[in-house]
Amino acid sequence: MEQRHLGRTGLRVSRIGLGTLTWGRGTDEHDAADMLKAFWEAGGTLVDTADVYGDGEAEYLLGRLMDGLVPRRDLVISTKAGSVPDPDRRVDGSRGHLLAALDASLARLGTDHVDVWHVHAYDPGTPLEETLHALDLAVGSGRVRYAGVSDFCGWQLAKAATWQLAAPGARTRLASTQMEYSLLQRGVEREVLPAALDLGVGLLPSSPLGRGVLTGKYRNATPSDSRGASEQLAPFVEPYLDDAASRIVDAVATAADGLAVTPLQVALAWVRDRPGVTAPVIGPRTVQQLTAALSVEALSLPDEICRALDDVSAPVHRYPDHDWSTL
Numbered sequence: 001m002e003q004r005h006l007g008r009t010g011l012r013v014s015r016i017g018l019g020t021l022t023w024g025r026g027t028d029e030h031d032a033a034d035m036l037k038a039f040w041e042a043g044g045t046l047v048d049t050a051d052v053y054g055d056g057e058a059e060y061l062l063g064r065l066m067d068g069l070v071p072r073r074d075l076v077i078s079t080k081a082g083s084v085p086d087p088d089r090r091v092d093g094s095r096g097h098l099l100a101a102l103d104a105s106l107a108r109l110g111t112d113h114v115d116v117w118h119v120h121a122y123d124p125g126t127p128l129e130e131t132l133h134a135l136d137l138a139v140g141s142g143r144v145r146y147a148g149v150s151d152f153c154g155w156q157l158a159k160a161a162t163w164q165l166a167a168p169g170a171r172t173r174l175a176s177t178q179m180e181y182s183l184l185q186r187g188v189e190r191e192v193l194p195a196a197l198d199l200g201v202g203l204l205p206s207s208p209l210g211r212g213v214l215t216g217k218y219r220n221a222t223p224s225d226s227r228g229a230s231e232q233l234a235p236f237v238e239p240y241l242d243d244a245a246s247r248i249v250d251a252v253a254t255a256a257d258g259l260a261v262t263p264l265q266v267a268l269a270w271v272r273d274r275p276g277v278t279a280p281v282i283g284p285r286t287v288q289q290l291t292a293a294l295s296v297e298a299l300s301l302p303d304e305i306c307r308a309l310d311d312v313s314a315p316v317h318r319y320p321d322h323d324w325s326t327l
Helices: 029-041 053-068 095-109 128-140 154-165 192-199 234-240 243-259 263-272 287-298 303-313
Strands: 003-005 012-014 017-019 046-048 076-081 114-119 144-150 174-180 202-206
Touching (some): 029 287, 053 095, 076 095, 095 114, 114 128, 114 174, 128 144, 144 154, 154 174, 154 192, 174 192, 243 263, 243 303, 263 287
Parallel strands (some): 017 046, 046 076, 114 144, 174 202
Antiparallel strands (some): 003 012
């Protein structure tokens, strides 16, 4: 698998990342082992997790598998901290919480460092400089190699990245940001992606298949074994089952038919090769789903297909994102 630099750093990662959101919950140890081995054998290196996935079970399971199945040195482990199971405060970006969460993640993962550590979300209740100081301390201690953020909007990302760049050598520059990005969700193109490109921050798109909808599996009905049929995850899928999404899914299916590939391959290749994208993070539940996603490695979409998909899925970006004189 082709490797890419993560933002403006020397760290190289596979251009497809393996997500572990369902590990320890919908994906058992046997399936997780099969996926991790298949991903590694295909040349995949970037494995993404978080301290809240499966209430910590995803990290614990990944740590067990690294212990005997796949060498730790061959993987780039990314994890996140900051989300908390508190209905009154969903995010805790305080220095104390983040550093304690990092120690707990390392214990579950069974490693002395993580390669990339992300603040899971912006915390309006904590001064941003305090949150960012936790990243500096983590990197300075050797427990973290590179740092990033997740689900920061455009001004939040720009403020954080600029703060870090203001004291080169003393502060850790942001390597990456994680945001949802797909043909069904192009909101990052409004401000986040331009900021990331300008500041040298690599984008790691989550849900690159539109929460599974871009595979075409929901075109006629909701499969009984899908996330859309799950009581827990159905609300996650439902926003992408409207008429506007259907038109985009139909266009992806038409492109796939013309190229003799699958809608999954078309949708994933589109986001993988967007400007500023380092590696979309996929979240397969089975090794069969993973294998289908990894088959995109040899596919590059023709320019005319990309333009057609761009047109059918184009978000409305007007003032102030475009020069006011052109409006």
